[in-house]
Amino acid sequence: MAIPLKALLQERRLHAYSAFIDEYVRCAKELSLPQHAPAKTQYYRWVAGHVRDLPRAYHCQVLEHMFPGWTVEELFGRRVRPDDSEPDSEFGDSTLLSAIAPSVDPTLLAGLWATAYIFEDTRRHADLSTITVTGPVLRSRNYPPAPRAEGHAAGHETDIKATLHGRHFMGQWRNTNDRYYFGSLHLVLQPGESILEGYYTGFLSDAAVLAERWRWVRVDPGTADGIDLSTLTVREPRELFDTLTAHGPFEGPIPLAAVTEP
Incomplete structure (x- = not known):
């Protein structure tokens, strides 16, 4: 089963390494963080879920900025998000699109x-x-x-x-x-x-x-x-x-x- 990070990248058409790097650098600039994007092999280990430990802190900050509303633990499948099958009390049952997180705050x-x-x-x-x-x-x-x-x-x-x-x-x-x-x-x-x-x-x-x-x-x-x-x-x-x-x-x-x- 794909980890949430991979699914979200595919939804936003950022799954290709070049597209991901462009978005990573943009987000890192906004946060005034080092623009040291992951190497290609490291990136594909991320999206495949083949990581034992979470990435370095600045990588985590960039990923959470890239996907507002998601923690890095949730992106890598280390923590389960609240059940999307529950109706949203503010907006009614939004289960069909609730997995598509905002890409800006x-x-x-x-x-x-x-x-x-x-x-x-x-x-x-x-x-x-x-x-x-x-x-x-x-x-x-x-x-x-x-x-x-x-x-x-x-x-x-x-x-x-x-x-x-x-x-x-x-x-x-x-x-x-x-x-x-x-x-x-x-x-x-x-x-x-x-x-x-x-x-x-x-x-x-x-x-x-x-x-x-x-x-x-x-x-x-x-x-x-x-x-x-x-x-x-x-x-x-x-x-x-x-x-x-x-x-x-x-x-x-x-x-x-x-x-x-x-």
């Missing part, structure tokens, strides 16, 4: 994000959403300030509940100002960690499902510190959609002033 996503999506085929919706994190569960609410919808007097006030699997932000949404509408979302955290991009699903009727693009850009916390969000007005939806679409993955967070009206 979920708390990294906490904070204010500017988001925009397409609805009704060609119209744009824009809002500021705040993500909070409690254990493995991420929640988001896009009010205040009031969201805006192109062609409508008011936007969709939406609550989200999600979890992180690898770099995939996956969950469900429901509108609170019109609770008839609900759906799911699947976003991926882009390199640079300042953009979430993907799709939401919803419906037109009980017989028609839809899927549309949704983009989130992190708001620079330094520009939002101490600001009362209820006093702000989100930019015109089409303008904000274009601004967020043009924002590159390595441009970093976007200033609050760029996503709100003067």
